[in-house]
Amino acid sequence: MNTRMEEELKCPVCNRFFCNPVLLPCFHSLCTVCAVQVQDLLPPIGQQHQQCQQQNTAGVSCGNPISSGVLDESGAGSVVGSESDLPDIDKLSIVSETDSGVICNSRPNSYIGTPGLGSIFFQATQGAVFSLRCPVCKKTIYLDEHGVQTLPKSCVLESMVEKFSRGGGGGGGGSCGGPGGQQGPSGSSTIIKCQLCDDETDCNDASCMCEQCEIFYCDACRDRCHPPRGPLAKHHLMDPCQGQILLKRSKVKYSTCNDHVDEQLSMYCMICKFPVCYLCAQEGRHINHEVQALGIICKVQKSELSQNLQSLSEKAKSGTLFIQRLKAMTDRVENNCTEFQKSVIHKCDELIDSIKERKQFLLESLNDEKEVKILTLKEQVSHCTSLLQRTTGLLQYSIEVLKESDAFSFLQISGALINRVSSADENFNKEMELTPRISPEFELAFDNESILHAIQTMDFYQMKAPGQPVIITEDCSAENNSVTIAWQPHPSSIVEAFTLELDDGNNGDFRVVYVGRETICTVDGLHFNSIYNARVKAHNHAGESIFSELVSLQTAEVAWFCLDRDFAPPDVIFSENNQSASCRSFGHRVILGAVGLSKGVHYWEISIDRYDNHTDLAFGIARFDVDKRSMLGKDDKGWSMYIDDQRSWFFHCDNHSTRIEGGIKQGNVVGVLLDLNDPEHSLSYFVNSRPQGPIAFTDLQGVFFPAVSINRGVQVTLYTGLQPPACGEI
Structure with missing residues (x-):
């Protein structure tokens, strides 16, 4: 049997394998001996009231006349059996007329209301003699004068412990447990003790079992209590292990009712959640309770447990896979660490190489500076030496001239010599450059503090996903x-x-x-x-x-824009912050607005500031890549109305239509209305605020730029951000 469930087979009190386990109403189990050890005897009813009054006088709230102070799991003080110590469903169950005195997680059909809690606990515990606090869930259970003996045996748990012990559990095998047996640690055999030794704390190992007496004997007790003579001579003695197996097989297969010992437990009370016999359901404590056949409920419970086990098994499987992933991650940690170490080494080597390269660069710069200083000083030394030699030669020559005794000869050269010496004396300091051309000191500074600080504080940082901007x-x-x-x-x-x-x-x-x-x-x-x-x-x-x-x-409700200077032909002249334009060319030049329009209603006007030679002007819209060296509307990327001093036409794809009488002159204003909200996506024109013909173009889809085409002798000015004309004006 799998040793992983070994902890499930151990008593929470003695931490050993269960021996004759009993089942508590909270569905936890204890060894019978351990349950007897942890049960407490309740004081008499009068003392219970006296204790409660003393606690109330001391300022301690007490809802149960038999409560006693204990510490809960957190170490805080509480009152066992008090109102705060019981779940609501437990509080409701204790008013049932069929309650046995054990607080169960049930609500009987006979529940008629919730009287005062003091009287409820008084009624519920009138017949209670013992109390037992579950060491696992800390619930308090009240028992009658029979105490632990009224608790049902946990047959399944006892059978599982027996199988676990017989199968060796943790590795030992061959021995079995039973009456008088002591259980060793996991992996060791279970030793069967003698049941008749006087010293219960130091019982001898059993050497046999009497098949008729069903008692285990050691050698001494067998000779003293079961001598092989008289009627006892016919009794059959057998090996203790074989006797233990025989005892298990000879046990009654079906459990019997505690209240009706001759009746088998054949039904299950749906209210009390407990197996009952036929008489209990007809005339006993469980009368009027809903009952079902024990086999049917067992089948239902097994089905529910199987479904829960399947769900838990899937989760355990996923947990196993997760553990395998965790184990595999250890190898990844090793590999990732190795790779990251290589990355750190590479980056540090890059820093070292960069510092070495910079070091070489700085040293070379310093050497270059040294060579410049030395060369400059040598040039100055050479220059000064040459000047000094010339000056010394002039001095020696002048001294020799002064030695001339012939006045005529001296005067022949004295004037020129005086000028030379005077000029040399006057220019000596200037030509000699008595100040060094360059300092011998290196007036440089080398600041590495910031780099040192950066290196000293260089460290890893935890890379995680950034927070919300x-x-x-x-x-x-x-x-x-x-x-x-x-x-x-x-x-x-x-x-x-x-x-x-x-x-x-x-x-x-x-x-x-x-x-x-x-x-x-x-x-x-x-x-x-x-x-x-x-x-x-x-x-x-x-x-x-x-x-x-x-x-x-x-965005803005209406478009404010100017003429686009950046993409206009070079022979167009702009003024007034790119709101006005004229042209030096005799050919037409298209000028676009600086903004594209794809949604909304937009209206702008263009005033005719100068109009010579009665040329044709074109106003409208265009794509960004329209031909800018021909009249607007000449290609398929422009839509326009071209107009002269007498009439106008609509122009697109080199086709003109809808001739309209009435032209323009200097000072007139042409309005353009582009309605991209209208289902027709239309383009209309106005001259001096009056409609110039019907709607010119429809079904305009995409992005359009305001456009105008002009040539030599024309100047126009653009006005934007205007409200469209009202419907009545159109």
């Missing part, structure tokens, strides 16, 4: 069709990158708009008049954080 709402903003989101990482988190997500402005799905280490991001090209929700998360090698709280930003 926090969006800084006061630094977030929305301008035109752009939003700016700022955030900060969770304190003490190590972050390698952030991921910023934005929805579609209509509470739709989120999409990634930025991944990087920065903590601020601006997203352009969004829809106007839309509310965007943004969220951010952080991640590193260990994992990623949960998303931050959402921040909602609303």
Whole structure:
């Protein structure tokens, strides 16, 4: 039998294998001898009331006239049998007229109400003589004058202990336990003791058993109490182990009722949760209780236990697999440690190599500085030496001239010589450079404190998934069709990158708009008049954080923009902060607005500041990649109305349509209305606030840029952020 269940077969009091185990109402088991040792005799009823009054006088709450002070599992003081010491269901069970005095987890059908707890405990314990506190769950059980003898035997547990002992349990085998037996530790044989030795503490080992007397004898007791003569001569003596097996086989197969010893336990009380006989159900304590056949309930209980065992077995299997994973992880720890050590060694070697390279670089720089200083000083020495030689030669020459005695000869060269000496004297200090050109000292400093500190504090850090980032709402903003989101990482988190997500402005799905280490991001090209929700998360090698709280930003209701200077043709001239434009070319040039439109209603106007030569102007919308060196509407990426001083046409894909009388002149204003909220997604035109024909274009899908095409002799100015004309005006 598996030794893993050995602890299940040991008594919680003596910590030895169960011997004649009894079953408590709390479903824990004790050896019969141990149960007798832990049961307490209750004081008489009068003393119980007196004790309760004394406790009440001392300020101790007492709901049970027979309570006694004990310590619970936590060491705190409590009152055994008090109201706080019993579960609610136990409190309700003790008012049953059929209660045996043992508090059971049941609620009989005869329950009619809950009287005062003092009277309840008084009634419930009137017949109680003994109390027993379970050493496992600490519940208190009240017993009648028979005490432990009223508790049922745990036949299954006794049988399992016998099988475990016979099978060797922990490795020993061959011997069996029984009356008078002492159980050794796991792995040792169970020794059967003599049942008639006078000294119960030092009984001799049994040498035989009488089959008729069913008593185990040692040699001395056999000779004294069971001599082989007279009637006893016919008794059969056998080996103690064989006798133990015979006793087990000769036991009555069916259990009998304690109250009706001639009746077998054939039914099960569903209220008291206890096997009963036929008479108990008809006229005994369990009358009017719901009962079922013992075999049926046994089958049901076995089925339920099997299902629970199957569930527990699956969990035990998963626990076994988990333990195997843990054991396998030890090898991974070794391998990972080796790999990590290699990584540490590699990184430290890189640091050492880098320091060596830097050391070489610094030494080479120092040597270069030394060579420069030496070369500079040598050049200055050479220069000064040369000057000094020339000066010395002039001095010697002048001294020799002074020795000339002929006045005429002296005066021939004295004037020039005086000028040379005077000039040499005047320029000597300047040419000699009496100050060194370079200092011999190395005016350099080498600061390694920060590097030393970094090396000395270099250590491992625990890599774990970063915490939730926090969006800084006061630094977030929305301008035109752009939003700016700022955030900060969770304190003490190590972050390698952030991921910023934005929805579609209509509470739709989120999409990634930025991944990087920065903590601020601006997203352009969004829809106007839309509310965007943004969220951010952080991640590193260990994992990623949960998303931050959402921040909602609303873009501008109407578009404010200027003309796009960056992508305009080079012969277009801009002014007024890119709101006005003119052109040097005779050919048409397309100029786009600086913002793309894909949603909402947008209206802008263009004033004609200069209009010469009665040329055609075109106003409308275009894709970003429209041909910018031809009239707007010439290709399939432009939609326009081109107009002169007399009439206008709608123009797209080099096709014009809908001629409308009425042109423009200098000072007029052309309005463009792009309605992308209307189901038709339409484009309409106005001249001086009056509609210029019907709706020009419909079914416009995608992103469009405001556009105008002009040529030489024309200047226009753009006005944006205007409210669309009312329906009556159109």
